[in-house]
Amino acid sequence: MMHLNLFLFGCGHHRAAWRHPNSAVEQLGDIRYYERLAQTAERGKLDAVFFADGQSTGNVADGSYWFLEPLTAMAAMSRATDRIGFISTVSSTFFTPFHAARMMASLDHISNGRMGWNVVTSMFDVEARNHGYETMPAHAERYRRAEEFVNAVLKLWDSWQQDALVMDRAGHYADPDKVNPINHLGEFFLVDGPLNVPRPPQGHPVLFQAGASEQGRTLAAQCAEAIYAVAYDLPAAQDYYRDIKRRVKDAGRNVNVPIMPGLVTYVASTEAEAKAKQRELDELLPADASLRQLGTYVGQDCSGWELDAPVPALPSLEVFTGPKGRYATVLRIIETEQPTVRQLLGRLAAGGGHCTMVGTPESIADRMEQWFRNEGADGFNLMPPSLPAGIEDFVDQVVPELQRRGLFRTEYEGSTLREHLGLANP
Amino acid sequence: MMHLNLFLFGCGHHRAAWRHPNSAVEQLGDIRYYERLAQTAERGKLDAVFFADGQSTGNVADGSYWFLEPLTAMAAMSRATDRIGFISTVSSTFFTPFHAARMMASLDHISNGRMGWNVVTSMFDVEARNHGYETMPAHAERYRRAEEFVNAVLKLWDSWQQDALVMDRAGHYADPDKVNPINHLGEFFLVDGPLNVPRPPQGHPVLFQAGASEQGRTLAAQCAEAIYAVAYDLPAAQDYYRDIKRRVKDAGRNVNVPIMPGLVTYVASTEAEAKAKQRELDELLPADASLRQLGTYVGQDCSGWELDAPVPALPSLEVFTGPKGRYATVLRIIETEQPTVRQLLGRLAAGGGHCTMVGTPESIADRMEQWFRNEGADGFNLMPPSLPAGIEDFVDQVVPELQRRGLFRTEYEGSTLREHLGLANP
Numbered sequence: 001m002m003h004l005n006l007f008l009f010g011c012g013h014h015r016a017a018w019r020h021p022n023s024a025v026e027q028l029g030d031i032r033y034y035e036r037l038a039q040t041a042e043r044g045k046l047d048a049v050f051f052a053d054g055q056s057t058g059n060v061a062d063g064s065y066w067f068l069e070p071l072t073a074m075a076a077m078s079r080a081t082d083r084i085g086f087i088s089t090v091s092s093t094f095f096t097p098f099h100a101a102r103m104m105a106s107l108d109h110i111s112n113g114r115m116g117w118n119v120v121t122s123m124f125d126v127e128a129r130n131h132g133y134e135t136m137p138a139h140a141e142r143y144r145r146a147e148e149f150v151n152a153v154l155k156l157w158d159s160w161q162q163d164a165l166v167m168d169r170a171g172h173y174a175d176p177d178k179v180n181p182i183n184h185l186g187e188f189f190l191v192d193g194p195l196n197v198p199r200p201p202q203g204h205p206v207l208f209q210a211g212a213s214e215q216g217r218t219l220a221a222q223c224a225e226a227i228y229a230v231a232y233d234l235p236a237a238q239d240y241y242r243d244i245k246r247r248v249k250d251a252g253r254n255v256n257v258p259i260m261p262g263l264v265t266y267v268a269s270t271e272a273e274a275k276a277k278q279r280e281l282d283e284l285l286p287a288d289a290s291l292r293q294l295g296t297y298v299g300q301d302c303s304g305w306e307l308d309a310p311v312p313a314l315p316s317l318e319v320f321t322g323p324k325g326r327y328a329t330v331l332r333i334i335e336t337e338q339p340t341v342r343q344l345l346g347r348l349a350a351g352g353g354h355c356t357m358v359g360t361p362e363s364i365a366d367r368m369e370q371w372f373r374n375e376g377a378d379g380f381n382l383m384p385p386s387l388p389a390g391i392e393d394f395v396d397q398v399v400p401e402l403q404r405r406g407l408f409r410t411e412y413e414g415s416t417l418r419e420h421l422g423l424a425n426p
Numbered sequence: 427m428m429h430l431n432l433f434l435f436g437c438g439h440h441r442a443a444w445r446h447p448n449s450a451v452e453q454l455g456d457i458r459y460y461e462r463l464a465q466t467a468e469r470g471k472l473d474a475v476f477f478a479d480g481q482s483t484g485n486v487a488d489g490s491y492w493f494l495e496p497l498t499a500m501a502a503m504s505r506a507t508d509r510i511g512f513i514s515t516v517s518s519t520f521f522t523p524f525h526a527a528r529m530m531a532s533l534d535h536i537s538n539g540r541m542g543w544n545v546v547t548s549m550f551d552v553e554a555r556n557h558g559y560e561t562m563p564a565h566a567e568r569y570r571r572a573e574e575f576v577n578a579v580l581k582l583w584d585s586w587q588q589d590a591l592v593m594d595r596a597g598h599y600a601d602p603d604k605v606n607p608i609n610h611l612g613e614f615f616l617v618d619g620p621l622n623v624p625r626p627p628q629g630h631p632v633l634f635q636a637g638a639s640e641q642g643r644t645l646a647a648q649c650a651e652a653i654y655a656v657a658y659d660l661p662a663a664q665d666y667y668r669d670i671k672r673r674v675k676d677a678g679r680n681v682n683v684p685i686m687p688g689l690v691t692y693v694a695s696t697e698a699e700a701k702a703k704q705r706e707l708d709e710l711l712p713a714d715a716s717l718r719q720l721g722t723y724v725g726q727d728c729s730g731w732e733l734d735a736p737v738p739a740l741p742s743l744e745v746f747t748g749p750k751g752r753y754a755t756v757l758r759i760i761e762t763e764q765p766t767v768r769q770l771l772g773r774l775a776a777g778g779g780h781c782t783m784v785g786t787p788e789s790i791a792d793r794m795e796q797w798f799r800n801e802g803a804d805g806f807n808l809m810p811p812s813l814p815a816g817i818e819d820f821v822d823q824v825v826p827e828l829q830r831r832g833l834f835r836t837e838y839e840g841s842t843l844r845e846h847l848g849l850a851n852p
Binding site for chain 1: 480555599
């Protein structure tokens with residue numbers, strides 16, 4: 001069976017989504033908006049709702065990056081739902097392992113075993129400078145820290161044995177022999193333990209990772225129980241999928257680690273309508289600012305580019321002297337989609353390097369099935385360009401099609417996130 | 427009007443409460459237990475529910491100190507209620523100001539303006555050793571850090587102006603001129619800001635403090651908007667009350683800072699029944715362990731002491747060579763209450779140095795009124811010895827009596843914690 005997450009992000013993953021007349025921008029501070037989105041995802045029998053996170057504000061003129069903090073929001077969202085899982089990003093660079101382990105253990109109790117943790121190391125100096133660092137620690141140091149952080153968190157979750165809570169009114173509340181210090185002392189952390197929260201219902205909240213770099217892939221192979229990926233098309237997805245599956249095996253882990261690439265979908269009952277939905281959002285992008293930003297990606301002044309004309313020819317990746325990652329994405333979009341300038345801006349504004357599928361429920365299910373059956377994906381991290389409309393479209397139109405094909409559950413079989421993902425309790 | 431908080435603590439503030447046949451010990455990991463307690467407190471029109479917090483496990487054999495983490499629990503509890511406030515302890519010694527400011531701002535949005543923050547500096551080496559310190563930083567350093575921490579958090583909450591969110595679909599999401607960095611750089615923290623959560627509905631979640639030491643009182647006078655106190659009897663309460671009110675005035679603050687001493691109550695329709703309730707809990711204390719602990723307080727072997735006999739004579743405070751604080755409490759209980767050994771153990775096991783009132787709703791309301799009318803208290807931080815029974819007794823019996831006397835609200839007039847406490851938005 002396929003796994004499906006809703007990747008929840010403001011008014012949707014298209015940067016102009018909040019500008020749409022039907023957007024919920026006024027509700028971004030209202031927890032009921034998030035609760036309803038979780039209920040919609042649960043109606044679609046999705047595995048989980050996922051929150052990205054960042055530690056800085058971003059450009060507040062151009063849209064909303066963050067509003068509610070994920071852990072507090074998920075506590076409320078878990079109470080508005082019964083079965084769906086919740087995965088929060090928590091950075092290993094800014095928290096102490098004790099706080100992280102404790103909050104996630106608490107949420108696993110509050111949700112009756114529905115929590116997951118997407119461990120990230122964060123990237124930007126503006127984030128570091130909100131948490132005491134003058135600049136972001138170097139990539140290698142962040143990953144050494146992340147590895148030690150995860151290790152300390154897992155030990156804290158294990159510091160209470162499964163049957164430690166006795167609650168014998170005439171005797172012990174907990175068996176002191178089954179609640180033990182961890183005495184962790186490493187390069188970055190000193191943590192005596194035990195945790196002050198009894199063992200989480202799932203044993204450990206499910207550990208997600210999204211490693212793309214060499215060190216990220218190594219960390220994912222060592223400890224991730226499920227993986228988010230960025231893949232522009234099936235060949236790229238297959239490369240990543242096969243590499244990670246091999247690394248997991250090489251790390252001596254005999255487990256199935258589901259891999260879920262991000263997926264942006266525009267769904268409608270005809271291809272033309274779906275394309276019209278995409279165009280409607282693309283047309284909401286402020287042209288000047290978007291062309292200015294595109295200029296920084298491609299290293300030239302784009303302010304004179306005609307919006308509805310094809311993208312002018314660009315130098316090849318080899319001769320381009322600026323940052324190559326985003327430029328490669330631009331070239332790939334141009335090569336495979338021959339977009340107009342406006343279409344290119346829209347693609348970059350919604351998911352960037354992630355796969356985008358535009359079409360009918362059947363044609364989207366076809367492509368998802370192709371990825372699923374050909375070592376491209378064990379599931380998808382759904383990135384609706386607009387919310388709530390984008391996830392309602394998916395749940396009401398694509399999910400039934402996947403269910404008809406026997407690719408997706410028609411009812412939850414388990415009640416924990418581990419059960420949804422087919423993962424055993426540790 | 428009087429202010430009343432429910433100080434929520436496990437199965438109640440009596441250390442043996444979990445051993446009672448009717449205790450909710452099996453529900454300590456169940457968020458619905460906490461939601462129901464908050465609903466009971468809201469039925470009584472209380473100002474808020476308050477969570478203490480600690481960063482270590484305590485003696486897990488003898489009872490439950492912590493289970494759910496307060497911020498995550500309060501997110502859920504706020505969704506199960508409409509009007510009552512929530513005050514969480516957050517230590518300035520272990521969090522970064524950005525995390526603390528962000529989580530509390532998020533909770534203020536989730537609860538529609540019902541959050542408060544009890545700032546503490548933490549005390550114990552076992553807590554420090556869960557967060558990277560070999561030993562707890564010295565008292566003076568912790569307070570310097572707390573002052574800078576509070577300052578940085580307040581600046582982060584102010585980093586979004588009230589009207590910064592424009593949400594103009596054809597223009598700006600937020601006005602960039604009204605979202606500003608704080609560029610904090612102090613002895614302990616570097617925080618650029620702005621916060622990645624728009625300004626909280628209350629401006630600032632309400633700042634509580636419970637300073638007893640000289641430095642604690644100074645910090646409270648400088649920045650606290652409401653204060654928790656420990657006062658054994660009315661004279662002690664008056665000393666503290668007058669000292670703090672004077673300090674607030676001396677600090678140039680023309681505000682009314684409500685002071686709420688902790689209050690343990692055993693309520694029943696007759697004095698004898700109330701005493702029987704107290705005795706019932708006291709008799710659940712494991713005698714050997716309690717006498718051993720008492721021995722550490724009074725510096726002698728108490729294992730041979732007869733439980734139902736009067737407490738043997740003890741040396742005066744002046745000649746006692748051990749830690750004086752707890753010993754002074756023991757002497758004061760003996761002097762004012764002439765307890766049996768079991769009664770002394772019970773008093774120490776439920777609130778210790780806090781005021782304890784045992785009696786009918788009328789006699790308890792009499793004493794509360796006396797404190798309230800005579801500069802002893804602006805309200806009380808209720809510490810029910812057992813939960814849920816103790817808060818149900820108080821809400822059903824004492825609250826109506828206070829309402830009849832015109833001392834306590836019969837309906838919420840406002841919807842935010844600031845409004846309940848009579849505090850203006852900053």
